[in-house]
Amino acid sequence: MPTKSQVHIDRALTNISVAYIQSADSFVAHQVFPVVGVQKQSDRYFKYNRDDWFRDEAEERGPATESAGGDYDIDNTPNYFCKKYAYHKDVTDEDRTNTDTPLNADQDATEFVTGKLLLKKEVQWANTYFKAGVWGTDVIGVAGVPGPGEVKQWNDPASTPIQDFSKYKTDMAGLTGQRPNILVLGAQVYEALKNHNDILDRIRYTQKGIVTAELLATLFDVERVVIAWAVKNSAAKGAAESNSFILGKGALLAYSAPRPALKTATAGYTFAWTGLKGANAYGGNIGRIEMPWLGAGTERIEGEMAYDMKVVATDLGTYFASCVA
Numbered sequence: 001m002p003t004k005s006q007v008h009i010d011r012a013l014t015n016i017s018v019a020y021i022q023s024a025d026s027f028v029a030h031q032v033f034p035v036v037g038v039q040k041q042s043d044r045y046f047k048y049n050r051d052d053w054f055r056d057e058a059e060e061r062g063p064a065t066e067s068a069g070g071d072y073d074i075d076n077t078p079n080y081f082c083k084k085y086a087y088h089k090d091v092t093d094e095d096r097t098n099t100d101t102p103l104n105a106d107q108d109a110t111e112f113v114t115g116k117l118l119l120k121k122e123v124q125w126a127n128t129y130f131k132a133g134v135w136g137t138d139v140i141g142v143a144g145v146p147g148p149g150e151v152k153q154w155n156d157p158a159s160t161p162i163q164d165f166s167k168y169k170t171d172m173a174g175l176t177g178q179r180p181n182i183l184v185l186g187a188q189v190y191e192a193l194k195n196h197n198d199i200l201d202r203i204r205y206t207q208k209g210i211v212t213a214e215l216l217a218t219l220f221d222v223e224r225v226v227i228a229w230a231v232k233n234s235a236a237k238g239a240a241e242s243n244s245f246i247l248g249k250g251a252l253l254a255y256s257a258p259r260p261a262l263k264t265a266t267a268g269y270t271f272a273w274t275g276l277k278g279a280n281a282y283g284g285n286i287g288r289i290e291m292p293w294l295g296a297g298t299e300r301i302e303g304e305m306a307y308d309m310k311v312v313a314t315d316l317g318t319y320f321a322s323c324v325a
Contacts, residue, residue, distance in 0.1 A: 026229035027118050028247070029125035032184055033268035033309075035282060036260045039275030041306070042081040048263065049073045050315075054177065078310070082273035082283065086304035087116040093297025109301040110286055117284065117303050119246075122230045126246050128309040129268060130184070130228075135252075135317035136175075137168065143325060155192040155324040162198055165220045168253060168318045176255070176315050178265055181223040183216070184252040187245050190216075190227045192324045222253075251320040255313075267316035273306035283307045 024030075052072035059068035089112050095105040132138045141153040152159035165183070173179045185193070193199055194211035203215055213225040228247035235242040257266035272283030279285050284305035291298045311317075 022115060022118075022230055024118065026231075027122045028184055028226050028228045028230070029118075029121045029270075029309075030282060031226050032125075032129075032182060032252075032254070033256050033270055034258070034260045034266060035270045035272050037274035037281060037283075038080070038082065038271050041273055041276075042079065044076055044079045045269075047075040047078055047312070049075065050176065078312070080269075080271040080308040080310055082271055082306040082308045084273075084304055084306045085117060085120050086302060087113050087120075088289075088300050088302035089113055090291060090294060090298060090300050092295050094295075096297070106299075106301065110303075113286065113301055113303040117305050119230065119232060121305065121307070122228075122246050123232060125309060126248075129311065129317070130247050130250055130252055130319070132319060132321050134311060134314070135254075135267075135319045136315040137171070137318040139164075139168065139318060139320045141249075141320065141322040141324065151320065151323075153323060153325050154189065154196060157197055159196070160198065161193055161196060162202070162219065164320075165253065169221065172253070172255070172316065172318060176265070176313075178255040178316060179221075180253045180255045180316070180318070182254055182256045183220055183222050183225045184247070184254070185225060185227050186247040186249050186251065186323070187227060187229050188249050189251050189323045249322055249324050251323050252317060253320070254317040265316060266312055267314075269310050269312050271308045271310065276306050279306065 049072060052070075055070075057068060057070050061067050089109040091105045091109050128134070132140075138149065140150050142150045143153055143156070146152050151161075151164045154161045154164075169180050190213075193216065199211060199216070199219060202219055203211060213227055217223065217225040228245065230246045231243050232246045233241055233243050254267040255265065256268070257264045260266075260269065272281065273279060274281060274283055276283065276285075278287065282305065284303065286301065286303045289300040289302055291300050
């Protein structure tokens, strides 16, 4: 907890305060896969078998004869369970009384709690989707000559990121009938790509002349490129700070449905428990709880989120590990 001397400063400037608050845009967990609002904490969902839909079985029909026919199978075993995650910060009456402008104890506590929940969700997103062994295709970046399932790391001028993405995009489309439409890049991977000579040559005569996420999306022929900028401190409180990007030096090429829908393929879903009292579209809420036994006027700012992240179709994702050195 901040001490009184930390929140009350003699002659504090009212137009500035210093806070390392990560922008919501830095987190990718809410940007990549569709969010499915659910009324129950747990349930099942259905998955159609791809091979039944891609088999060529229609036949020529003669006069007064039966048509060719068939059926498809459905897997009803996939399920979700929305776990609850929560965090709080207590705000005392002394905090409010002794806090100078521009500090606001209640607003600061709300932002602090919200940031903790976003950070938790981002870490879980990375552990669920952004690693080897999850998707149907894993590719690894190497410093030497790449072999099968490998690419030369994209910080190397001799690498070929445009051709690499083209190959694996075509491979996915040929297997699934879906062209990948989203590319998630770790921050260091993005920086390497935006300075790669092959990419700079392609955009040399564009209007902007500088590489942006939007330009990369056009260049790689996907709808969106999402950059993961969120940072996590892995050190315990009181220890020396140890910050690093949560998503690291990887990339995920995937097909993400525009919205949740029946009979629609997608690499992943986030099931958000919107049926929980007070929950928003992401299964979260922020509440204020009176805590008089901790002192008159003390209130707890508490946030919670209830969700489950699921890999729905492994063949609709390709993960690139160690993309840069």
